[in-house]
Amino acid sequence: MACDMKQRTVLGDATIVPSEQGVAAVKHEPLPGATTALAEPSDEPVVELRDVQFAWPGRDGFSMEIEEFVLKRGERLLLLGPSGGGKSTLLSLLAGIVIAQAGSIKALGSDIGKLGNADRDRFRAEHFGIIFQMFNLLPYGAIIDNVLLPLSFAPKRRQRTVERGGPRAEAGRLLGALGLEESLFTRAAAELSVGQQQRVAAARALIGAPEILIADEPTSALDRQHQERFLDLLFAQLADAGSSLIMVSHDESLAARFDRVCPLHETVKSQRSESQSSSSSEALS
Amino acid sequence: MTVIRLAMQSLRNRWLTALLTVLAIAVSVMLLLGVEKIRNGARASFANTISGTDLVVGARSGGLQLLLYSVFRIGNATNEVTWRSYKDIASRPEVAWTIPIALGDSHRGYRVLGTTNAYFKHYRFRDKQLLTLQAGRGGFHGLLDTVIGADVARTLGYKIGDKIIVSHGLGEIGEKHDVLPFEITGILAKTGTPVDRTVHVSLEAIEAMHVDWHKGYKMPGQTTPLAKILRMKFRPDEVTAAFIGLKSRLQAFKFQRFVNDYSKEPLTAVLPGVALHQLWSLVGTAERALLLISVMVVITAILGMITMILATLNERRREIAILRSVGAGPRTVVGLLVAETSILTLAGVVLGVFSLYGLLIVARPAIDRAYGIYLEIGAPTQRELLALAAIILGGCLAGFVPAWRAYRLSLADGMMVRT
Numbered sequence: 272m273a274c275d276m277k278q279r280t281v282l283g284d285a286t287i288v289p290s291e292q293g294v295a296a297v298k299h300e301p302l303p304g305a306t307t308a309l310a311e312p313s314d315e316p317v318v319e320l321r322d323v324q325f326a327w328p329g330r331d332g333f334s335m336e337i338e339e340f341v342l343k344r345g346e347r348l349l350l351l352g353p354s355g356g357g358k359s360t361l362l363s364l365l366a367g368i369v370i371a372q373a374g375s376i377k378a379l380g381s382d383i384g385k386l387g388n389a390d391r392d393r394f395r396a397e398h399f400g401i402i403f404q405m406f407n408l409l410p411y412g413a414i415i416d417n418v419l420l421p422l423s424f425a426p427k428r429r430q431r432t433v434e435r436g437g438p439r440a441e442a443g444r445l446l447g448a449l450g451l452e453e454s455l456f457t458r459a460a461a462e463l464s465v466g467q468q469q470r471v472a473a474a475r476a477l478i479g480a481p482e483i484l485i486a487d488e489p490t491s492a493l494d495r496q497h498q499e500r501f502l503d504l505l506f507a508q509l510a511d512a513g514s515s516l517i518m519v520s521h522d523e524s525l526a527a528r529f530d531r532v533c534p535l536h537e538t539v540k541s542q543r544s545e546s547q548s549s550s551s552s553e554a555l556s
Numbered sequence: 557m558t559v560i561r562l563a564m565q566s567l568r569n570r571w572l573t574a575l576l577t578v579l580a581i582a583v584s585v586m587l588l589l590g591v592e593k594i595r596n597g598a599r600a601s602f603a604n605t606i607s608g609t610d611l612v613v614g615a616r617s618g619g620l621q622l623l624l625y626s627v628f629r630i631g632n633a634t635n636e637v638t639w640r641s642y643k644d645i646a647s648r649p650e651v652a653w654t655i656p657i658a659l660g661d662s663h664r665g666y667r668v669l670g671t672t673n674a675y676f677k678h679y680r681f682r683d684k685q686l687l688t689l690q691a692g693r694g695g696f697h698g699l700l701d702t703v704i705g706a707d708v709a710r711t712l713g714y715k716i717g718d719k720i721i722v723s724h725g726l727g728e729i730g731e732k733h734d735v736l737p738f739e740i741t742g743i744l745a746k747t748g749t750p751v752d753r754t755v756h757v758s759l760e761a762i763e764a765m766h767v768d769w770h771k772g773y774k775m776p777g778q779t780t781p782l783a784k785i786l787r788m789k790f791r792p793d794e795v796t797a798a799f800i801g802l803k804s805r806l807q808a809f810k811f812q813r814f815v816n817d818y819s820k821e822p823l824t825a826v827l828p829g830v831a832l833h834q835l836w837s838l839v840g841t842a843e844r845a846l847l848l849i850s851v852m853v854v855i856t857a858i859l860g861m862i863t864m865i866l867a868t869l870n871e872r873r874r875e876i877a878i879l880r881s882v883g884a885g886p887r888t889v890v891g892l893l894v895a896e897t898s899i900l901t902l903a904g905v906v907l908g909v910f911s912l913y914g915l916l917i918v919a920r921p922a923i924d925r926a927y928g929i930y931l932e933i934g935a936p937t938q939r940e941l942l943a944l945a946a947i948i949l950g951g952c953l954a955g956f957v958p959a960w961r962a963y964r965l966s967l968a969d970g971m972m973v974r975t
Binding site: 366368369388389392393395396397399401403406407408409410411412413416417419420421422423424425459475 | 569
């Protein structure tokens with residue numbers, strides 16, 4: 272798989288971001304205007320990875336390296352790549368669920384690796400919304416409770432929903448905007464179709480307007496028509512919340528809808544050390 | 557709040573396994589508490605049977621044996637006490653009162669006890685209560701007067717004025733003392749002691765029954781008619797034992813020594829409390845074994861709960877990954893699992909306690925009838941409360957096993973959501 276022109280230029284773009292900018296240790300609160308400002312990416316990085324090295328402890332020698340990765344405020348970025356390329360690991364690193372052995376991962380000016388465990392969990396709750404490929408929801412939980420769940424761990428996000436009419440109202444508004452009828456709100460998540468579940472997951476990721484949305488193949492379980500609709504709804508709410516998006520997918524046909532497309536293997540160099548010499552650089556083409 | 561609500565929804569989602577776990581714990585709690593209740597009930601029943609009696613005197617034998625046959629109607633006397641010795645002891649200046657008793661006959665499986673009116677005046681049970689009547693009159697006014705215990709009356713359906721025949725010996729097959737038709741003149745109120753299962757007649761009546769008997773055997777071909785017996789004067793030859801009340805309890809040990817050293821006849825005197833203590837040390841081993849088994853059952857139930865949660869942990873890795881992704885820390889994950897085992901254990905303990913009390917209320921009459929153990933239904937004792945607290949604590953601690961494992965798994969899983 273080769274990088275097309277668009278990706279090359281975009282990647283070139285990313286490298287000219289001055290690396291000092293993220294060091295300015297300003298804790299970014301969402302700008303008051305951020306919710307209404309439309310998705311014109313600024314040059315300000317919200318996520319910045321430098322010389323990151325990571326290996327799973329005690330696993331079969333999967334390790335990866337990321338020289339540089341930058342996500343700008345308001346940007347909608349598509350990481351394009353097959354499964355097994357370390358995308359889940361990258362997202363785990365971004366969200367601070369796992370910690371890199373070397374390098375720095377900055378989000379909104381804070382170095383995630385330097386936060387304590389509890390602070391990192393709080394940071395993730397406050398600033399990240401996450402959508403998985405599938406099985407996003409607690410299947411027995413009511414829809415509305417699934418959406419409200421992150422607010423239990425994120426007081427600032429809760430506060431933002433209060434300003435917009437209360438957590439339940441905001442959850443209802445998001446669910447409605449994502450095309451879910453009110454009669455479904457108290458149903459158990461397991462009763463919904465896969466497409467509906469993904470939209471509930473989107474509402475959960477968006478509630479309280481976190482700065483960064485991470486989506487791991489959110490549309491792969493949907494058919495083409497539902498994919499389009501899901502992305503339409505997601506992007507509309509994303510703009511409304513003023514959040515940046517990193518989405519991982521293997522589906523190149525989605526590329527046109529994003530501000531920037533970046534092949535995973537150009538960002539992440541991964542290797543498995545089972546047969547050390549032969550496949551050491553499988554991701555590099 | 558949302559987290560707790562979701563945890564409850566999770567539990568409700570697994571209601572069958574959760575219910576079975578709660579039931580297992582409830583049953584184990586019932587067993588543990590039940591053993592404790594029966595143990596205490598048995599002790600209380602024994603301890604409550606005799607009260608206010610300072611010494612029991614009988615023919616030379618083991619102190620425990622004497623207590624068992626005289627007070628609890630368990631086993632038989634090996635020998636009797638002569639009337640002369642009894643009178644001698646009863647007339648000592650330290651003695652306030654005596655109750656002579658003569659055992660050895662029965663009525664339809666219930667023991668017949670020959671005694672005097674002193675029995676109704678001085679015999680006390682539980683907290684020094686005197687015997688009371690539910691019907692008829694107490695004491696013996698004629699030779700054939702009979703006062704029966706509450707269980708005898710209820711089980712055999714007797715009422716005042718009914719005539720009964722007493723058999724020699726203890727089984728139902730003993731030869732009948734059928735010349736003397738005893739008449740029920742009094743029915744005692746329920747006491748929860750062996751008195752309830754006793755037929756009381758006068759010492760003279762015991763003698764009268766044995767007019768044509770010699771050394772425990774009926775003389776063949778010799779039958780004295782009732783009319784003649786009723787005209788006869790009887791004086792007891794011997795008694796089986798005597799309950800003695802002293803003027804001062806302080807003299808009990810001294811008087812016991814006096815009886816044990818009595819030179820004219822080999823006698824034994826026991827202090828009921830001391831003999832009971834001997835009994836407890838005897839059955840203590842069995843009790844401890846029973847208690848140990850119930851503790852094991854509780855531990856098994858808690859292990860079962862850990863197994864149940866560990867078994868579902870794999871499918872709950874998804875749940876935990878989702879919680880982690882929305883910002884739940886390890887503390888929340890651990891807290892949820894510990895809360896779950898705590899709730900299950902608490903529910904089990906509450907269910908167990910209530911079921912046990914329900915069962916006790918239902919089974920109490922049957923246990924009383926079958927074993928003569930009257931179970932008090934009161935609030936849990938401090939010891940029982942401690943045991944319950946220990947079980948709940950054990951359940952909480954047990955939660956840390958799956959919680960720790962869940963936390964390890966969540967670290968290894970990262971953001972990957974297992975299917």
